[in-house]
Amino acid sequence: MENFTYESPLITRYASKELLAIFSKEKKYTTWRKLWVSLAKAQKKLGLNITEKQINELEANESNIAFSTVSKYEKKLRHEVMAHIRAYADLCPSAKGIIHLGATSSYVMDNADLIIYKEALQYIHRKLLEVIKVFSSFAREHKDTPCVSYTHFQVATATTIGKRVCLWLQDLLLDAKQIKRQIEEISFLGVKGATGTQDSFLKLFSGKISLVKELEELVASDFGFTDIVSIASQTYPRKYDQHIAQCFDSLGASTHKISTDIRLLSHTKELYESVEKSQVGSSAMPYKKNPILNERVCSLARLLISKTQNASYNLALQWLERSLDDSANRRIFMPEMFLIADSILELLFKVGSNLKVDTEKTNEILNDHLVYLIQEPLLMQSVANGSDRQIIHEKLRTFSRSTNKPNISDLISFLENDPEISLRRSDVEQLISLNTCFGAANLQCLDFLDSDVAEALNSANNTPLKMQDLRI
Incomplete structure (x- = not known):
């Protein structure tokens, strides 16, 4: 029957088992039960009439979820949280009356989401690092490897492969900082009651707000949170979802840019993905070697960017203290944003681990365009020798347009025959070395790797993160 039922490709093809487990039904609903246990234990500690036997019963059945029973209840009640309460109560007859005491649905739903999102963001952050x-x-290996830089995808000046990769890394570092900041900013919803006023808990504790606050702190600490949302309605602020989505919107743009660049450079033959021995590039053209992993990154990145808009719509369209029209799409797009981001990072890790440079091709392109690449350095040298920049710029522009494909000899003759240009043959010869035509690109690359990148990596969790083998 499984071949007759739709399955998300994120599950069957792309996302890692680790992140799929974080967003599993088992994880979600076990967390609900942990929240109910935590609430009951804190309430008992603060003086409510809850027995040790009831607590023990709840804890004993924390992971014993009868999903078929839940489904039967939900079909009858049309309410997911009540269905789970009933199924839990069936297993805990003595604790039946104190499950979910004083709480509203968002107590388990929203707090569980925050717990799961925080764990998933931590996982994404580690994978991004x-x-x-x-x-x-790869950048360090190629910090001195010269290549042509492109603006408007037209030849510009010389740079190095390593410097170009550092431009990609700079975007990824900004994304990592944004994700880390978001992890730190996630607060626990706590115990807020039906519309955030905590009235139900005040009634339970005879109007003692100090006990309600202590209750909230006890529950939050059970799940590793020190910060609790100060002001809430029924749910946690949907601004949180929007901020998480903004992290993924940014990551999607960064990764799309990286893979687009690699695809363009695959066309010029300067960079290429490693191709497996038995890999087929085309069913029609046997010779094809396509940058399929980077194409997949771009495809998923565009999907990721489009998913993030839902969070802003949900925030904008929440009515007053709460409306439920965010629920159905949050079930879909929130986990999927994480899973898509995870899939992209898996692919990029594979790309970065096996990316190749064809130095013969990069040198060939450099030599073919050397007559253009040295013109800016010649312009600077000419000014240093006393010439007017604007005059020399115009003369070089005119020379470059004078023939379809000028060469170095043509340039030297042109310079030597123009008395207004204070440049000598030795000036040109000194500038045509491929190892000196890229300015400070190699030094910039090394400085960046030893400062910004090293700082980010040194501050990270040093526990190795196993990347999965690509399934497709």
Whole structure:
């Protein structure tokens, strides 16, 4: 039957088992039960009439979820949280009356989401640092490898492969900082009651707000939170979802840019993905070697960017203290943003680990365009020798347009025959070395890797993160 039922490709093809487990039904609903246990234990500690036997019963059945029973209840009640309460109560007859005491649905739903989102963001952050690490190694290896830079995808000046990769890394570092900041900013919803006034808990504790605050702190601490949302309605602020989405919107743009650049450079033959021995590039053209991993990154990145808009719509369209029209799409797009980001990072890690440079091709392109690449350095040298920049700029522009493909000899003759240009043959010869035509690109690359990148990697969790083998 499974072949007759739709399955998301994120599950079957792309996302890692680790992140799929974080967003699993088992994880989500076990967390609900942990929240109910935590609430009951805190309420008992603060003096409510809850027995040790009831607590023990709840804890004993924390992971014993009968999903078929839940489904039967939900079909009848049309309410997911009540269905889970009933199914839990069936297993805990003595604790039946104190499950969900004083709480509203968002107590389990929203707090569980925050717990899961925080854990998932931590996982994404670690995986992003692994991608940064592998691309930084590639950048270091090629810090001195000269290549042509492009503006408007037209030849511009010389740079190095390593410097170009550092431009990618800079974007990824900004994304990593944004994700880390978001992890730190996630607060626990706490115990807020039906519309955020905590009235139900005040009634339970005879109007003692100090006990309600202590209750909230006890529950939050059970799940590793020190910060609790100060002001809330029924749910946690949907601004949180929007901020998480902004992290993924940014990551999607960064990764799309990286893979687009690699695809363009695959066309010029300067960079290429490693191709597996049995890999087929085309069913029609046997010779094809396509940058399929980077194409997949771009495809998923565009999807990721489009998913993030839902968070802003949900925030904008929440009515007063709460409306439920965010629920159905949050079930879909919130986990999927994480899973898509995870899939992209898995792919980029594979790309960065096996990216190749064809130095013969990069040198060939440099030599073919050397007559243009040295013109800005010649312009600077001419000014240093006393010439007027604007005059020399115009003369070089005129020379460049005078023939379809000028060469170095043509340039030297042109310079020597113009008395207004204070340049000598030795000036040109000194500037045509491929190892000196890229300015400070190699030094910038090294400085960046040893400062910004090293700082990010050194402050990271040093526990190795295993990347999965690509399934497709």
